[in-house]
Amino acid sequence: MPTEILMPALSPTMEEGKLAKWHVKEGDKISSGDVIAEIETDKATMEVEAVDEGIVSKLLVEEGTEGVKVNAPIALLQGDDEPKAKAANGNAAPAPKPSAQPAPAAAPAKASQAQPAVAQPPAAALADPHIATDTPMHTITVREALREAMAEEMRRDPNVFLMGEEVGQYQGAYKISQGLLDEFGPKRVIDTPITEHGFAGLGVGAAFGGLRPIVEFMTWNFAMQAIDQIINSAGKTLYMSGGQMGCPIVFRGPNGAAARVAAQHSQNYAAWYAHVPGLKVVAPYFAADAKGLLKAAIRDPNPVIFLENEIAYGRSFDVPKGGDFVLPIGKARVVREGSDVTLVSYSITMALIIQAADALAKEGISAEIIDLRSLRPLDTETVIASVKKTNRIVIVEEGWPICGIASEVGTQVTEQAFDYLDAPPARVTGKDVPMPYAANLEKLALPTVDEVIAAAKAVLYRS
Amino acid sequence: MAKAEAASRASSPAKGKPNKDELLRYYRDMLLIRRFEEKAGQLYGMGLIGGFCHLYIGQEAVVVGMQAAIGEGDQVITAYRDHGHMLACGMDPAGVMAELTGRAGGYSRGKGGSMHMFSREKNFFGGHGIVGAQVPLGTGLAFSNKYRGNDRVCLTYFGDGAANQGQVYESFNMAELWKLPVIYIIENNQYAMGTSVQRASAETHLYKRGSSFNIPGEAVDGMDIQAVKAAGDKAVKWCRDGNGPIILEMKTYRYRGHSMSDPAKYRTREEVDHVRETSDPIEHVRKLMLDAKFVTEEELKEIDKEIRAVVNHAAEFAQTSPEPEPSELWTDIVH
Numbered sequence: 001m002p003t004e005i006l007m008p009a010l011s012p013t014m015e016e017g018k019l020a021k022w023h024v025k026e027g028d029k030i031s032s033g034d035v036i037a038e039i040e041t042d043k044a045t046m047e048v049e050a051v052d053e054g055i056v057s058k059l060l061v062e063e064g065t066e067g068v069k070v071n072a073p074i075a076l077l078q079g080d081d082e083p084k085a086k087a088a089n090g091n092a093a094p095a096p097k098p099s100a101q102p103a104p105a106a107a108p109a110k111a112s113q114a115q116p117a118v119a120q121p122p123a124a125a126l127a128d129p130h131i132a133t134d135t136p137m138h139t140i141t142v143r144e145a146l147r148e149a150m151a152e153e154m155r156r157d158p159n160v161f162l163m164g165e166e167v168g169q170y171q172g173a174y175k176i177s178q179g180l181l182d183e184f185g186p187k188r189v190i191d192t193p194i195t196e197h198g199f200a201g202l203g204v205g206a207a208f209g210g211l212r213p214i215v216e217f218m219t220w221n222f223a224m225q226a227i228d229q230i231i232n233s234a235g236k237t238l239y240m241s242g243g244q245m246g247c248p249i250v251f252r253g254p255n256g257a258a259a260r261v262a263a264q265h266s267q268n269y270a271a272w273y274a275h276v277p278g279l280k281v282v283a284p285y286f287a288a289d290a291k292g293l294l295k296a297a298i299r300d301p302n303p304v305i306f307l308e309n310e311i312a313y314g315r316s317f318d319v320p321k322g323g324d325f326v327l328p329i330g331k332a333r334v335v336r337e338g339s340d341v342t343l344v345s346y347s348i349t350m351a352l353i354i355q356a357a358d359a360l361a362k363e364g365i366s367a368e369i370i371d372l373r374s375l376r377p378l379d380t381e382t383v384i385a386s387v388k389k390t391n392r393i394v395i396v397e398e399g400w401p402i403c404g405i406a407s408e409v410g411t412q413v414t415e416q417a418f419d420y421l422d423a424p425p426a427r428v429t430g431k432d433v434p435m436p437y438a439a440n441l442e443k444l445a446l447p448t449v450d451e452v453i454a455a456a457k458a459v460l461y462r463s
Numbered sequence: 464m465a466k467a468e469a470a471s472r473a474s475s476p477a478k479g480k481p482n483k484d485e486l487l488r489y490y491r492d493m494l495l496i497r498r499f500e501e502k503a504g505q506l507y508g509m510g511l512i513g514g515f516c517h518l519y520i521g522q523e524a525v526v527v528g529m530q531a532a533i534g535e536g537d538q539v540i541t542a543y544r545d546h547g548h549m550l551a552c553g554m555d556p557a558g559v560m561a562e563l564t565g566r567a568g569g570y571s572r573g574k575g576g577s578m579h580m581f582s583r584e585k586n587f588f589g590g591h592g593i594v595g596a597q598v599p600l601g602t603g604l605a606f607s608n609k610y611r612g613n614d615r616v617c618l619t620y621f622g623d624g625a626a627n628q629g630q631v632y633e634s635f636n637m638a639e640l641w642k643l644p645v646i647y648i649i650e651n652n653q654y655a656m657g658t659s660v661q662r663a664s665a666e667t668h669l670y671k672r673g674s675s676f677n678i679p680g681e682a683v684d685g686m687d688i689q690a691v692k693a694a695g696d697k698a699v700k701w702c703r704d705g706n707g708p709i710i711l712e713m714k715t716y717r718y719r720g721h722s723m724s725d726p727a728k729y730r731t732r733e734e735v736d737h738v739r740e741t742s743d744p745i746e747h748v749r750k751l752m753l754d755a756k757f758v759t760e761e762e763l764k765e766i767d768k769e770i771r772a773v774v775n776h777a778a779e780f781a782q783t784s785p786e787p788e789p790s791e792l793w794t795d796i797v798h
Contacts, residue, residue, distance in 0.1 A: 006508065006509055007508075008505075008507070008508025008509070009507065009508055009509070009510045010508070010723060010724055011723070011724035012513055012514050012515075012724065014724075032501055033501075033520075033718065033739065035732065043724075044724075044726035044728075045726060046724075046726045047726075047727075047732070048508075049504070049719075051501045051502070051504060051505040051508075070510055071509055071510055118789045118790075118792055118793075119793075120793055121793055161610070187610070192637070193633075193636060193637065193640070195633040195636065195637065197599070197629065197630045197633055198599050198602075198630055198633025198634050198636070198637055199599075199633075199637065200599070201596065201598070201599025201600055201602070201603065201630060201633075201634070202599045202600075202602050202603040202606055202634065202637060203603060204599070204600055204603060205540075205588075205599060205600035205601060205602060205603020205604045205605075205606065205607070206603040206604070206606045206607045206610070207603070208588050208600065208603065208604060208607075209538070209603065209604045209606070209607025209608070210607060211606075211607050211610060228593055228596060229596060229599065229600075229630075232591075232592070232593055232596060233591070233593075233596055233600060237581075237589070238795050238796070238797065238798065239574055239795045239796055240571055240574060240575040240579035240581075240589075240590075241570075241571050241574075241575060241579070241580070241581040241589070241590075241795075242569070242570065242571035242572035242573075242574050242575065242795060243572070243794065243795035244570075244571070244581050244582070244583055245581045245583065245588070245589075246798055277796050277797075278796055278797060280797065300798075301798040302797040302798050
């Protein structure tokens with residue numbers, strides 16, 4: 001029984017080609033690897049190599065023929081000693097052996113679900129842990145809260161370690177890791193060379209190897225050197241491996257503008273990372289959220305992007321004392337209830353909306369304040385519920401306006417609560433410019449309390 | 464004197480006496496890769512495998528020889544020319560082929576493809592598509608070994624093209640600084656896609672690329688599996704003894720194009736034929752065994768038949784295994 005030699009596809013997009021030249025004639029004996037023909041496509045001329053041994057019993061397509069469809073038989077090959085498995089499309093292939101399941105454990109099929117199979121499954125409901133009213137609180141800085149979170153998790157799990165530039169002997173460029181080297185030693189608090197791409201990748205490899213790295217970037221600006229490892233290696237491997245290989249890692253550091261450090265050191269990366277399926281993105285403002293969410297991030301089996309803020313490091317807030325305070329990633333928090341307008345933000349610009357809400361209150365306007373805290377997953381449910389109550393929303397962030405977090409929240413509100421809106425969603429963002437150095441220009445580039453107040457009044461149609 | 468020592472380590476390895484069982488195993492393992500890749504090329508030509516597909520034909524002695532030098536629990540990571548590495552690690556050919564065809568029975572349930580497969584069970588950590596990105600990852604796997612205090616090593620493969628990526632040198636620096644047990648295996652098949660080493664590298668002796676980090680390096684005839692195994696044995700011992708990283712530059716050659724859609728106009732057919740005729744790694748072992756009268760032609764034919772059956776079964780499975788369920792679109796994004 002002769003084997004059919006089929007017109008091969010030589011690129012992902014090839015559908016047909018010209019059989020330019022035969023290098024064999026009928027009766028020739030060929031073995032695998034021999035060049036038997038040349039094929040031309042619109043892109044290139046390619047050689048066709050034999051994949052089986054045998055004798056060319058018939059050439060079915062003359063050389064020079066144009067438009068030969070991929071998979072059309074072009075020649076017949078007579079096996080030299082015994083019948084060979086048919087090389088055609090498998091329609092004549094024998095049934096597979098039932099025992100031949102390959103190694104990976106296949107997940108049970110979920111096709112029986114009533115909903116359309118390609119619909120995104122709904123997220124599970126999340127809630128903050130209940131904090132009893134008599135829970136002792138203490139007032140600490142965001143910096144201390146982050147440090148407590150790391151220290152507690154490092155005490156709890158010997159596989160957790162911290163690496164980054166100046167995290168050890170220098171005690172942290174922003175003193176977040178102060179004292180950790182003394183407590184945990186150089187094996188677990190590791191000073192790296194200035195080599196972001198390298199140590200981000202090394203951290204991901206260590207996570208593949210079963211450890212739980214916390215990788216500190218001195219600032220997120222420097223992580224652009226490492227973004228391929230963050231997105232392609234950390235973010236996509238669980239999916240690409242069919243669920244076999246996750247990457248439990250936290251990338252953390254200060255994000256956004258500090259003060260007077262100009263364009264290359266003043267950028268908000270929230271939208272960049274929140275764009276990527278496979279990552280979780282957290283950007284707290286308050287100390288308790290910083291602590292509870294960092295502890296959650298370290299325990300999370302996924303790569304978590306933890307965006308801090310240099311200016312917020314020194315601000316003090318109440319944090320539950322002691323205990324094991326862990327918050328759910330993916331849950332926004334209503335910081336203050338209100339009835340007239342919803343103000344939404346995350347990270348440092350939370351301070352703006354709180355000040356704006358205070359000012360609006362003096363004018364008799366009741367603003368509801370929401371801290372997104374997590375940007376992926378984004379808790380639109382909490383935002384939508386608020387908009388259904390207030391019918392107006394202003395979204396505030398320090399990042400750029402185009403394709404930003406504010407754009408995304410605004411779109412989701414429009415899509416999911418259009419009928420509840422009494423005004424279009426308003427955004428107050430950083431200006432669409434690289435950050436200037438001059439003090440006056442920098443101030444102009446950043447969102448302000450006045451802009452938030454003006455936007456709130458605009459959606460209320462008040463002047 | 465670390466540097467002088469490093470340079471002197473690039474001596475040619477002493478070849479052990481040919482051992483029948485070893486040679487037979489090498490022959491089988493290399494032949495499986497060769498036949499598997501030929502079949503993959505065939506299925507690609509039939510449109511059953513899509514996208515990018517980089518074949519390993521010609522380079523078989525490198526992975527089979529290195530795999531013979533490591534033990535249980537040692538890790539392997541490589542780039543996208545990865546089918547040979549997976550088979551050498553002992554992954555099921557049917558599962559690999561079914562991943563190539565994008566089927567539910569594939570190692571990544573059809574969601575990774577040719578360039579992205581993994582096996583925790585066999586300690587194969589991919590399967591990475593960005594040139595050079597696997598090098599810090601492999602260095603991190605070695606870091607996890609050192610952190611745990613075990614004596615495992617990580618084989619981190621990359622090509623002559625990746626050897627010019629910056630992150631490779633960031634990794635070298637940290638690996639030597641922290642004495643991480645990683646063997647950097649540079650598979651120098653002489654062409655980074657269509658650009659020869661001479662056209663891309665200021666220093667073409669790639670085993671020297673670690674010298675400014677004090678990492679010893681050695682050039683190895685990657686077409687001679689016994690030379691690969693001997694160099695691998697030494698390198699594994701170097702790592703297990705706590706000496707940190709080491710570089711092995713495997714001089715090898717790929718017979719096929721960079722990927723399936725490579726017209727390969729940057730080299731002549733004569734050049735390829737010459738390598739195939741004079742230094743084919745499988746022919747080499749075949750001749751060694753016949754000369755030593757370890758096997759007969761008939762016995763080799765029998766092995767060939769067995770391997771073909773395994774590959775044919777893999778190809779059948781890869782065509783009959785169903786496509787992933789549509790609901791798989793939404794699984795495994797995050798835990």
